[in-house]
Amino acid sequence: MxxxxxxxxxxxxxxxxxxxxxxxxxxxxxxxxxxxxxxxxxxxxxxxxxxxxxxxxxxxxxxxxxxxxxxxxxxxxxxxxxxxxxxxxxxxxxxxxxxxxxxxxxxxxxxxxxxxxxxxxxxxxxxxxxxRARPGQPAPYMATPPGLLKVVETVLGLLLLGLAAEQGAGAGPEAWRWCLGIYCVSFAVGLVLVVGCLWGCGACGCGQDPAGARRALGLYAAAGLVAYGAAAVLWPLYGFREELGGRARRPAGCGPGCAWDRAVLVAVLTALNLLVYGADLGHSGRLVLLRG
CATH class of the missing domain: 1.20.120 (Four Helix Bundle (Hemerythrin (Met), subunit A))
Structure with a gap:
C-alpha cells in the first residue's frame, strides 16, 4: 500500500x-x-x-x-x-x-x-x-506587477468611493460629482477585470496574453491615468479654494470626525491612485514593447 x-x-x-x-x-x-x-x-x-x-x-x-x-x-x-x-x-x-x-x-x-x-x-x-512573478518568469497575469497593481487600483477606488460619498460629494459641487463618478467607474471596471482574470475569462486569466489583450490592458491603465489626473486636480481645487466654496485651513476645534481631514485624505489617496495607474501603464507599455 x-x-x-x-x-x-x-x-x-x-x-x-x-x-x-x-x-x-x-x-x-x-x-x-x-x-x-x-x-x-x-x-x-x-x-x-x-x-x-x-x-x-x-x-x-x-x-x-x-x-x-x-x-x-x-x-x-x-x-x-x-x-x-x-x-x-x-x-x-x-x-x-x-x-x-x-x-x-x-x-x-x-x-x-x-x-x-x-x-x-x-x-x-x-x-x-x-x-510575485519576476521578469521573464511564466505566470498568470494577476501574479505579475501589472495584475497586482490592478488589485491595488480597485481597492483604492472602493475606498475613495466610500470616503467621497461620506463627504457628501453626490450633493456637493459638480466637480466633486465628477470625481465621485470616476471613483465609482474605476472600482466597477477594475472589479470586473480582476474577477475575470482570476476566474480565467479572457487572455489575462489564461496566461496567453496576446497582443490585443495587452493593448487593451494598456488602454485601461491610460484611461485610468487620465481620469485620476482630472480628479487629482478637481477634488482639491473645489475642496480647498475658498473662492470656489472650499476651505483652505482646518477649522478650529474640528474633532476626530473632521470633514476637512477626510477631504485631505481623499485628495492624497486620489494622487496615490494616480501614481499606481501611472506605474501600471509603465509596466503594461513595457509588456507591449517587449512582446510586440
Missing part, C-alpha cells in the same frame, strides 16, 4: 497575517463603539482579510492548495492595501481628541488595533514582494 505524504505545514507568514488581523478586529471590538462609517469599514477590512487568510490556511492544512498561484497573491495585495488604509483611517477617527468615554483601557485597545493593522499590512506586502 503506497505511503501518503502528509500535507505541508501551514505557512508561518500566513499564520502571522491571520493572527494580526484577528488581533486588530478583536481589540477594536473590545474597545467599545466605533464610528459607523470608517470604523465599520476598518473592522470589516480586518475581518475579511482574516477570513481569506483562514480559508487559505485551511486549504493548506488539507493539502488542497489553490490551483493558481495568483489567487493568494491577489488576496495578499488587496489585504495589504485595505489594512494599510485602515491603519490610517482608524487613528483619525478613534485616537484623536477624546477617548470616546472608555478611559485608558479603551484607548489602549484602539492603539493595539492600529498597531496590529500596520503589522498585517506589512506582512501581506511581504508576501506580495516574495511571491
Amino acid at each position: 503506497p505511503l501518503r505524504c502528509p500535507p505541508p505545514p501551514p505557512s508561518p507568514l500566513r499564520c502571522a497575517q491571520a493572527l494580526s488581523c484577528c488581533v486588530a478586529f478583536s481589540t477594536a471590538a473590545a474597545a467599545g463603539r466605533w464610528a459607523p462609517g470608517e470604523g465599520a469599514g476598518c473592522v470589516s477590512a480586518w475581518a475579511l482579510a482574516f477570513a481569506g487568510s483562514a480559508l487559505l490556511l485551511g486549504a493548506e492544512a488539507l493539502g488542497r492548495l489553490p490551483p493558481r498561484r495568483d489567487l493568494p497573491l491577489a488576496h495578499a495585495a488587496a489585504a495589504a492595501t485595505a489594512c494599510a488604509a485602515a491603519t490610517v483611517l482608524w487613528p483619525l477617527g478613534h485616537l484623536r481628541g477624546d477617548d470616546g468615554g472608555d478611559g485608558a483601557r479603551g484607548r489602549a485597545l484602539r492603539v493595539t488595533a492600529a498597531a496590529a493593522s500596520g503589522l498585517a499590512a506589512a506582512l501581506y506586502g511581504a508576501e506580495v514582494l516574495r511571491d
